[in-house]
Amino acid sequence: MSTVFDFAAIEACLVEAALDPTRWDEAMERAAKATGSFGALLFDVQGHLPMLPRTRSVARAFDAYVSGGWIERDERFRLVPFLRARGVATDEDLLTSDEVARHPYFQEFLAPCGLRWCALVKIAAGDTFWSLSLQRSVEQGPFSPRELQHLVAFSHRAGSVAALATMLGLARAEAALDAFSASGMAAVMIGKDGTVLAMNGVAESLQARGLIVKGRHLATTDKGATERLNRALQTLLRDQSSVTSAPPVALPRPQGAPLIAYPVRLPHVSYNSLAPCQVIIILVDPDMQRQPPEFHLQTTFHLTGAEARLASMMLTGEPLESVAHRCRISYQTARNELKAVFAKTGTHRQAELVSLLTRLLPKLSDGRPHDETPI
Template sequence: MTTSAIDHDKLSRVIGRLGDAAIDPAAWPAIMDDLCRAAGATGAVLLQADIRTPDVPRTASMDEALQRYFGQSWHVSDPRARGVPRAMSGEVITDEDCVTPDEMRSDPMYNEVLRPFGLQWFAGIGFWAGSASWVLTLQRTSREGAFDMRDTRLLAQLAPRLTETATLSTAIGRVALHSMTNVLDRVRQPALVIDRAGRVLSRNEAADAGFDDEIRIRDRRLVVRDKLAMARIDRLIDAIRFTAEHHALSHEPILIRRMAKPPVALRVLPIDGAARNVFLGARAMLTLSNLVPRLPPEPNLIAQAFDVTPAEARLVSLLASGLSVEQASERLRIARETARNHLKSVFSKTGTHRQVELISLVAQLM
């Protein structure tokens, strides 16, 4: 009686390590390398069953084949996709479940994508990340041989653990995303997170407070009235879609002009850590400077910075928020003449001569 090509002990150790990837998405390639050694395979790839993109975890051994697979759009005509429904029902699928021997010999995908890189046989383990279906694929060379029933029975152990890992990873990633935008919310910095397709995954209250007819979220996408800015945002999304996961995004700020309000500067920040996991697809954080009026510095900070009295500092804080001297005097319940005298005193102490100069100076504390 022959035994499986899979090392059961090594496979068990890999299964025990899957939780590491839930905490640190960067752990996937190393875990998949170990899985290949346990399964007698050359390479492994994580693929979303219904939305396939090149930006997925894989072993380095699959890089060249995947470049051709996605670069020449073979992923849209891969005959092995026929087996995905069976994989999602709990079976571990192999080539024999998807194609006939004649098809394997003649199919262009096998001949132009797999065989040039020495690849021949595959096994697919289906699992779920929320409502999204995923397949972990293992690839063997012709010398390593096909996956048989003994192999698939052992690999079936992976399916429930992969679903657990994906579910936990998604939950941890959402918490991380919320934390990232929430931190910026505390300083009234509007921010939102988008996935590789440009869909908004998360946004903070500061962003919601600033959205209007000129800058808004529609159908889970950022939309702006400024046509030039919108075209640049579309190009940004294209860059995100076609930039590999491990490559840093580099993009100049986008200026969004508005009709009756100051322009907004959109900047792109990277997503790191647990938030950057393949199941969420979070790819970039966008900050929107000047979308909402910034809070003026606290009067205590103004008093310390410029050696002015508490009463003078309270007046300056209100002026920095956009109020006029008359409006500030009413808010403080002091006479307008008193407010003007406070302002003259502050001019003298700060070396400024006009209100606009003073506000510009105070803005450095914001």
């Protein structure tokens, strides 16, 4: 294999991806091409999450990696000490040829995908520790000692990319928290390990009204509710599909109605497993909520404007035909919008939707003006 790597092209593409997270897969394509590799992936060493930037060439192998559970028992994570110390690591740092020939990871997972050789390249800065995984096929052969030396040099200069991407990722998440603050909504930033990274001022004020943060985790006095919230977070963290929200979770507190937690993934904030913020939890205090505008429904459930309008009108209990007429849309359009509302709110029938929104927006249809306090 050639030992002339176009590191300038790789670095430029990584910087572009840090600025525009939609380009991470493109950066992996450039890295694979520039290093003569079959494919490339970028892992966060400190979090085994599945939404990894990767080349199209490893799509089949990656599906097997996740569906076969190899992501939880990846033999190459044992190379992390070598990677941390030297900047580059290969399987040969850990295993002999005979061991590779007998090891299930190589024979049951990699071999059927036509893969064998790998070079891991450290891209790290501060607490951010990534591994650029360059994959070569059986036919391509291993990286030469000279190629590995070049990759070590690249590792030294690539750390700035990790720092830039982390800084911008946090900035995007903080901007989202500010946006929720502007609409009067409590929001909590959750990291890749499920811990609280930050919360906006509205969420902080809820700590005086029963919100608990214990060991950097959101919690409640009800153990079952805390477990349900943690399961909802893990569902989002470990799902590599287009799912952007989990069903709401009620968080009981000593006084008042339970807080309602809505875990969501915002595409521009939680763009892949490299993003420092993986989930944002929107918190609603039913005791404080008063006839919010449809914008709140849009923000909480990721509804479109039309879907939010339909959802709010469904609270009257009218049949869908009547709501469609009032919205001046066809019945079929209304059905399609209602299906989208069900999917995004985790409900399945109109009665469930009305029950959920009534708990969330208890004064939405009681006829009081927005700022009137009940006697």
